[in-house]
């Protein structure tokens with residue numbers, strides 16, 4: 181065994197730290213020798229034999245219901261023996277069935293450490309039990325993969341794991357490294373995968389906590405002062421105090437892939453996928469990139485350059501469109517000014533459109549009132565009405581008042597200043613908007 185591979189972790193503890201609780205839980209449940217039942221010391225005190233400690237692969241078994249009760253409105257049972265893993269140590273509980281009823285939660289009862297199985301129906305007597313193996317094996321792949329990736333970061337980057345999160349959707353470890361280069365991450369990932377290719381045995385055993393040097397452990401609970409400590413060992417690579425379920429050979433993990441690195445609480449959060457999750461993630465990425473390479477008619481590695489070219493083209497076109505719009509508005513303004521109605525020494529321009537947005541309307545209004553003696557009442561029809569009332573600086577009409585009058589038929593709201601005001605209202609046709617603008621300009625006495 182290579183001692184250099186084992187780095188004793190100082191008792192550093194982060195929020196949400198699961199390791200300490202995990203070790204404590206195991207401590208209460210295992211004896212000095214640890215085998216075969218993992219409950220030697222405390223067996224007489226405990227209601228449930230936790231068989232998953234020594235056998236993480238059995239997922240079909242029979243047991244006897246020793247207690248039934250109701251918990252949160254659901255039937256709950258305690259078995260004399262169970263392979264169901266209760267939530268703990270950062271690992272989610274197992275699901276499956278007991279006596280035909282669905283298992284919806286599994287947890288450890290605080291007072292007597294019994295494993296409680298929450299069901300969607302009643303179960304009693306001798307019952308056939310089935311663990312959802314797809315879910316359990318996935319969790320074992322992620323969990324054991326985490327042990328290996330954590331140790332790989334210790335050995336290649338001197339970065340220690342201070343947090344671990346495992347759910348159905350994501351797996352992350354939080355490292356105490358202030359920064360990590362892409363190269364460092366790749367090196368750690370490479371070492372972790374080499375450990376998988378080696379197909380090393382993963383074993384669990386109970387050790388004397390006094391002899392726990394070299395065991396990766398984030399916190400030694402007080403209760404560990406006597407008895408044994410459950411240790412999970414990846415041969416000649418990692419020893420971690422842990423009470424979860426693990427694969428028995430590293431090859432069963434398949435692959436470990438880091439998919440995200442981000443700053444987190446002064447350290448680095450590494451998101452990764454193991455085994456089936458890595459493959460599923462690869463599937464998604466192949467699907468997405470396949471669509472993109474088809475759409476952009478390029479190869480996978482050419483995608484970033486192709487997207488950049490596309491973005492440049494769009495920016496260029498936007499500049500061209502803006503220049504054309506500027507020229508167009510000149511023609512439009514000239515046309516509107518030429519046909520304006522003269523009243524009270526002002527040229528009144530009243531126009532409704534159904535083919536432009538508010539920004540274009542503001543632009544046109546601004547261009548019109550650059551001329552002296554112009555009042556422009558412009559509107560957009562459609563599902564939402566938009567109206568702008570603007571006048572030249574040399575005039576004195578109140579555009580706010582005109583706007584309120586123009587929007588009134590559409591239940592609209594808006595505001596501005598005496599020289600320019602705008603607002604919107606409900607749906608209207610172009611004729612309706614035109615009529616409302618004209619009525620606002622020529623109010624009945």
Ligand SMILES: [Zn+2]
Pocket residue numbers: 323324327412422423424425426
């Ligand atoms: Zn573990």
